[in-house]
Amino acid sequence: xxxxxxxxxYQVTQFGKPVTLSCSQTLNHNVMYWYQQKSSQAPKLLFHxxxxxxNNEADTPDNFQSRRPNTSFCFLDxxxxxxxxxxxxxxxxxxxxxxxxxxxxxxxxxxxL
Amino acid sequence: SQQGEEDPQALSIxxxxxxxxxxxxxxxINNLQWYRQNSGRGLVHLIxxxxxxxxxxxxxxxxxLDTSKKSSSLLITASRAADTAxxxxxxxxxxxxxTIFGAGTRLFVKA
Numbered sequence: 001x002x003x004x005x006x007x008x009x010y011q012v013t014q015f016g017k018p019v020t021l022s023c024s025q026t027l028n029h030n031v032m033y034w035y036q037q038k039s040s041q042a043p044k045l046l047f048h049x050x051x052x053x054x055n056n057e058a059d060t061p062d063n064f065q066s067r068r069p070n071t072s073f074c075f076l077d078x079x080x081x082x083x084x085x086x087x088x089x090x091x092x093x094x095x096x097x098x099x100x101x102x103x104x105x106x107x108x109x110x111x112x113l
Numbered sequence: 114s115q116q117g118e119e120d121p122q123a124l125s126i127x128x129x130x131x132x133x134x135x136x137x138x139x140x141x142i143n144n145l146q147w148y149r150q151n152s153g154r155g156l157v158h159l160i161x162x163x164x165x166x167x168x169x170x171x172x173x174x175x176x177x178l179d180t181s182k183k184s185s186s187l188l189i190t191a192s193r194a195a196d197t198a199x200x201x202x203x204x205x206x207x208x209x210x211x212t213i214f215g216a217g218t219r220l221f222v223k224a
Contacts, residue, residue, distance in 0.1 A: 042215060
């Protein structure tokens with residue numbers, strides 16, 4: 001089945017140690033999103049790609065970067081994780097951003113020790 | 114950034130009762146969507162209503178949209194214990210490609 005896959009499901013990193021989260025999709029969607037969700041809060045949009053066009057939210061910390069080497073894959077890089085970056089990170093795709101529904105992966109729960 | 118508020122923040126009902134959740138938003142929208150999230154999982158799309166629509170149904174779900182009041186409601190009829198989850202509204206903006214989520218309502222359905 002076509003889907004959005006996030007790996008790993010759980011990730012533990014140390015304070016200040018770079019970490020990369022991955023997302024792949026078989027839907028061939030143009031738009032890929034990364035959301036951060038802290039406990040009992042709404043998903044917060046970090047950035048999105050429309051094809052190769054990268055769009056950063058104004059309040060996304062510089063510590064967060066993203067790469068999209070091809071249509072299928074998108075990566076979230078956290079250069080120096082702090083304790084406040086512990087959260088669920090959700091990848092989503094959409095055929096046309098803002099107009100059609102989002103398809104979400106299962107998320108990666110990041111812990112920072 | 115968060116688009117708006119959801120009301121109530123938490124809701125506890127008995128199985129078989131109806132559950133109503135409300136969502137308000139701030140900006141012009143192309144559409145409004147409702148998503149469900151089970152604890153510790155990704156979000157699942159439930160229903161999308163476009164800005165020129167007023168009401169939409171899908172199974173036990175009924176969504177209304179009032180663009181003049183910038184608000185929407187989600188009604189789940191004849192709730193089941195399996196409906197226990199968090200429910201989020203989200204808006205697709207007219208100017209870009211973003212979908213922004215509201216704070217969510219945590220629904221607990223008691224068997």
